[in-house]
Amino acid sequence: MNEKTRDVVISAPGKAILHGEHAVVHGKVALAVSLNLRTFLRLQTSSSGKVCINLPNIHTFLSWDLTLLQPLLPENRGNDGNVQELDPSLMKKLREFTGIAEGSTDTQSMAVFAFLYLYLSVFAKSPVLPSMTVAVWSELPTGAGLGSSAAFCVCVAAALLSTQGTISSPQILENSTARWSVEELELVNQLAFQGEKIIHGNPSGVDNAVSTWGGILRYHAGKMTPLERVPVLRILLTNTKVPRSTKTLVAGVKDKINKFPTILIPVLESVDAVSCKCEEILADMATCSATAEHYSMLEELIDINQHHLNVMGVGHPSLDVLCRATLARGLHSKLTGAGGGGCGITLLRPETDCCVIHSTIQDLKAFSYECWETSIGAPGVQLHSSDRRQS
Amino acid sequence: MNEKTRDVVISAPGKAILHGEHAVVHGKVALAVSLNLRTFLRLQTSSSGKVCINLPNIHTFLSWDLTLLQPLLPENRGNDGNVQELDPSLMKKLREFTGIAEGSTDTQSMAVFAFLYLYLSVFAKSPVLPSMTVAVWSELPTGAGLGSSAAFCVCVAAALLSTQGTISSPQILENSTARWSVEELELVNQLAFQGEKIIHGNPSGVDNAVSTWGGILRYHAGKMTPLERVPVLRILLTNTKVPRSTKTLVAGVKDKINKFPTILIPVLESVDAVSCKCEEILADMATCSATAEHYSMLEELIDINQHHLNVMGVGHPSLDVLCRATLARGLHSKLTGAGGGGCGITLLRPETDCCVIHSTIQDLKAFSYECWETSIGAPGVQLHSSDRRQS
Numbered sequence: 001m002n003e004k005t006r007d008v009v010i011s012a013p014g015k016a017i018l019h020g021e022h023a024v025v026h027g028k029v030a031l032a033v034s035l036n037l038r039t040f041l042r043l044q045t046s047s048s049g050k051v052c053i054n055l056p057n058i059h060t061f062l063s064w065d066l067t068l069l070q071p072l073l074p075e076n077r078g079n080d081g082n083v084q085e086l087d088p089s090l091m092k093k094l095r096e097f098t099g100i101a102e103g104s105t106d107t108q109s110m111a112v113f114a115f116l117y118l119y120l121s122v123f124a125k126s127p128v129l130p131s132m133t134v135a136v137w138s139e140l141p142t143g144a145g146l147g148s149s150a151a152f153c154v155c156v157a158a159a160l161l162s163t164q165g166t167i168s169s170p171q172i173l174e175n176s177t178a179r180w181s182v183e184e185l186e187l188v189n190q191l192a193f194q195g196e197k198i199i200h201g202n203p204s205g206v207d208n209a210v211s212t213w214g215g216i217l218r219y220h221a222g223k224m225t226p227l228e229r230v231p232v233l234r235i236l237l238t239n240t241k242v243p244r245s246t247k248t249l250v251a252g253v254k255d256k257i258n259k260f261p262t263i264l265i266p267v268l269e270s271v272d273a274v275s276c277k278c279e280e281i282l283a284d285m286a287t288c289s290a291t292a293e294h295y296s297m298l299e300e301l302i303d304i305n306q307h308h309l310n311v312m313g314v315g316h317p318s319l320d321v322l323c324r325a326t327l328a329r330g331l332h333s334k335l336t337g338a339g340g341g342g343c344g345i346t347l348l349r350p351e352t353d354c355c356v357i358h359s360t361i362q363d364l365k366a367f368s369y370e371c372w373e374t375s376i377g378a379p380g381v382q383l384h385s386s387d388r389r390q391s
Numbered sequence: 392m393n394e395k396t397r398d399v400v401i402s403a404p405g406k407a408i409l410h411g412e413h414a415v416v417h418g419k420v421a422l423a424v425s426l427n428l429r430t431f432l433r434l435q436t437s438s439s440g441k442v443c444i445n446l447p448n449i450h451t452f453l454s455w456d457l458t459l460l461q462p463l464l465p466e467n468r469g470n471d472g473n474v475q476e477l478d479p480s481l482m483k484k485l486r487e488f489t490g491i492a493e494g495s496t497d498t499q500s501m502a503v504f505a506f507l508y509l510y511l512s513v514f515a516k517s518p519v520l521p522s523m524t525v526a527v528w529s530e531l532p533t534g535a536g537l538g539s540s541a542a543f544c545v546c547v548a549a550a551l552l553s554t555q556g557t558i559s560s561p562q563i564l565e566n567s568t569a570r571w572s573v574e575e576l577e578l579v580n581q582l583a584f585q586g587e588k589i590i591h592g593n594p595s596g597v598d599n600a601v602s603t604w605g606g607i608l609r610y611h612a613g614k615m616t617p618l619e620r621v622p623v624l625r626i627l628l629t630n631t632k633v634p635r636s637t638k639t640l641v642a643g644v645k646d647k648i649n650k651f652p653t654i655l656i657p658v659l660e661s662v663d664a665v666s667c668k669c670e671e672i673l674a675d676m677a678t679c680s681a682t683a684e685h686y687s688m689l690e691e692l693i694d695i696n697q698h699h700l701n702v703m704g705v706g707h708p709s710l711d712v713l714c715r716a717t718l719a720r721g722l723h724s725k726l727t728g729a730g731g732g733g734c735g736i737t738l739l740r741p742e743t744d745c746c747v748i749h750s751t752i753q754d755l756k757a758f759s760y761e762c763w764e765t766s767i768g769a770p771g772v773q774l775h776s777s778d779r780r781q782s
Contacts, residue, residue, distance in 0.1 A: 262664035263695060266657035270702075273653035304654060307698040311661075320715075 006045045009384040011038040012154040014140040015147035015210040016336045019275040022253050028272035032206045034214040036378035039138035041155035046131045054135040060108045066129045114195040122160040145337035150207030153195030154381050158188045169386045177382040214380030229286035232377040234348035239370040240318035242341025249340045253312045274305050295349050299332040306334035314339030329360045397436045400775040402429040403545040405531040406538035406601040407727045410666040413644050419663035423597045425605040427769035430529040430542035434550040437522045445526040451499045457520045505586040513551040536728035541598030544586030545772050549579045560777045568773040605771030620677035623768040625739035630761040631709035633732025640729045644703045658702050665696050686740050690723040697725035705730030720751045
């Protein structure tokens with residue numbers, strides 16, 4: 001490592017749920033999609049004898065002397081690292097070192113803890129810890145259910161593994177990007193999942209998988225299957241900024257199912273069918289060329305699922321406002337993720353005029369919503385540039 | 392008949408669908424309820440030698456000399472009358488007599504045609520046709536899917552059968568009302584159904600059954616079962632006055648089922664479960680005393696079914712406005728009947744303050760909706776007064 005300095009720029013997408021949120025908890029199919037609001041990471045190796053991390057979005061700028069980090073490394077340095085489980089001894093040492101209490105959920109603490117854990121895991125086998133400065137900034141809002149923590153972990157994992165040499169540094173043509181092999185991406189995904197576990201305790205692994213692989217993932221009974229060919233769809237993503245507790249919403253759906261099982265169980269089945277039908281339409285759009293009829297059906301499915309989510313009790317007046325405001329412009333919306341406020345997605349057709357989009361965004365801003373014109377189904381983690389210089 | 396003149400006042404309720412509209416077409420349970428917006432009929436026998444009918448709601452005031460009606464009677468006067476089928480020869484003669492074309496759907500023509508048919512059927516066995524003046528007025532709007540034609544036919548059938556003596560004239564205490572025996576009501580219902588066939592061609596028979604029996608009818612696969620004990624529930628009935636075609640809406644649901652069977656069939660099952668659960672709650676309310684919890688559940692079912700009806704594609708922006716405006720006052724609404732505009736019902740709790748109701752009605756009137764504070768589950772056809780005088 002010492003003979004070279006490296007400078008890599010990597011990005012990874014957020015995620016949204018296209019269909020199946022909540023139903024997935026009850027064994028139904030969900031479609032998780034990459035959201036082309038991306039997190040960017042720049043890693044520069046240095047000879048400063050320090051590790052610096054700069055997270056401007058969350059106002060966090062920290063650095064540590066390598067001499068202080070070195071003692072945290074596992075004694076058995078030959079261990080190749082079981083990346084399936086968190087290392088309890090490293091967790092304990094890091095907790096003592098950072099002073100971050102067990103059970104903390106503070107965004108800054110969690111990001112720092114996850115970064116240090118991944119850094120030490122990756123370089124545990126190296127003779128010396130490398131100096132570096134890592135900067136991460138994101139287009140994703142945090143805490144909005146858009147997988148911002150997963151995009152962060154995926155970027156960090158890819159950058160560290162690439163710097164360490166576990167995964168390659170693909171050649172990049174000017175103004176272009178590169179991706180890694182399936183095996184390499186699997187390593188990135190596994191390591192990012194460790195970071196997600198630190199941040200979330202018991203994550204499903206869907207967020208880091210979508211951020212790693214991009215495109216659309218079918219998630220069913222704990223099993224994730226990337227859809228083979230998918231179209232990239234233009235959307236508006238809207239954050240109503242109404243705070244909600246995913247835990248409370250999930251519990252509410254469960255209560256409702258227990259209260260009215262004969263009414264709710266068919267609704268979950270119908271949501272399952274919505275996900276499956278959507279999958280079918282998307283495959284068709286990617287194989288043949290996408291038609292207006294495809295878009296009409298996608299819009300119908302969005303409307304149906306939004307009604308179903310209301311039946312499950314996870315709607316919110318702010319989301320009704322979103323649906324109504326966009327429908328007034330001929331656009332169809334549904335909540336994405338937990339509901340009860342939070343975010344919604346609005347499908348845009350390829351031919352949707354920019355004036356319509358602009359007016360819609362203006363309308364939504366009048367409700368103090370935040371709005372992004374973006375896409376779903378975009379690529380996963382990408383390498384944007386990689387300079388390898390003799391130091 | 393000749394030695395007495397009679398003066399009877401009869402009323403019969405309209406109907407609304409509480410749950411299961413559209414799903415009933417696909418073999419699911421619907422709950423049809425009597426609507427306490429009533430049609431009133433006054434029949435006075437006379438010695439004028441004429442039959443007069445006054446229908447102020449539809450600006451119809453007609454009379455016929457008995458000498459002109461007499462030749463229309465069936466030749467086989469001894470026939471007891473098969474009330475299961477319309478008499479094609481009488482239909483033909485009446486069409487010639489009135490000049491009303493086959494296939495006419497005009498409200499005035501249909502009301503007059505049905506009245507004359509019922510009058511001639513009932514008095515076919517009498518030695519002479521009786522002179523009478525029949526006046527009918529109604530609280531029900533016509534053509535709004537509230538069973539106004541059935542209430543008309545039930546009133547006419549009960550008045551004619553009572554005057555003819557086929558059914559009794561129960562004694563009425565001052566300011567009170569009386570009902571007939573189950574057997575007598577069955578005769579009224581059967582005759583009224585003939586009138587409905589004239590007006591609608593191929594009616595289900597639900598409207599006349601609800602208007603005859605009152606209360607709540609479970610309707611499933613062509614079979615009607617009156618619920619044994621039901622509570623009377625306060626409601627607001629709102630007419631959005633948005634015109635719609637029941638035929639087109641029914642066809643639209645069928646198309647949607649064919650387009651997305653795996654999505655829509657579970658929705659119909661869920662609607663079925665809503666009807667069954669509602670039936671259970673209503674039975675419980677009538678047996679034990681009604682609690683706030685009962686009302687909360689009824690409100691939840693209303694919300695769920697309204698979402699399901701939207702999924703079926705029979706919602707309408709005017710109905711969304713109704714739901715939103717009433718919810719702003721803490722009240723829950725759904726469309727009733729065909730949807731696509733038309734009418735909606737809003738549940739009121741026993742403790743709902745009259746100020747809230749008044750304000751809600753004002754809000755709805757601002758959208759040019761018509762609004763009635765009424766109830767569902769009220770009694771069926773009733774005799775309000777019956778004077779039998781020696782002439």
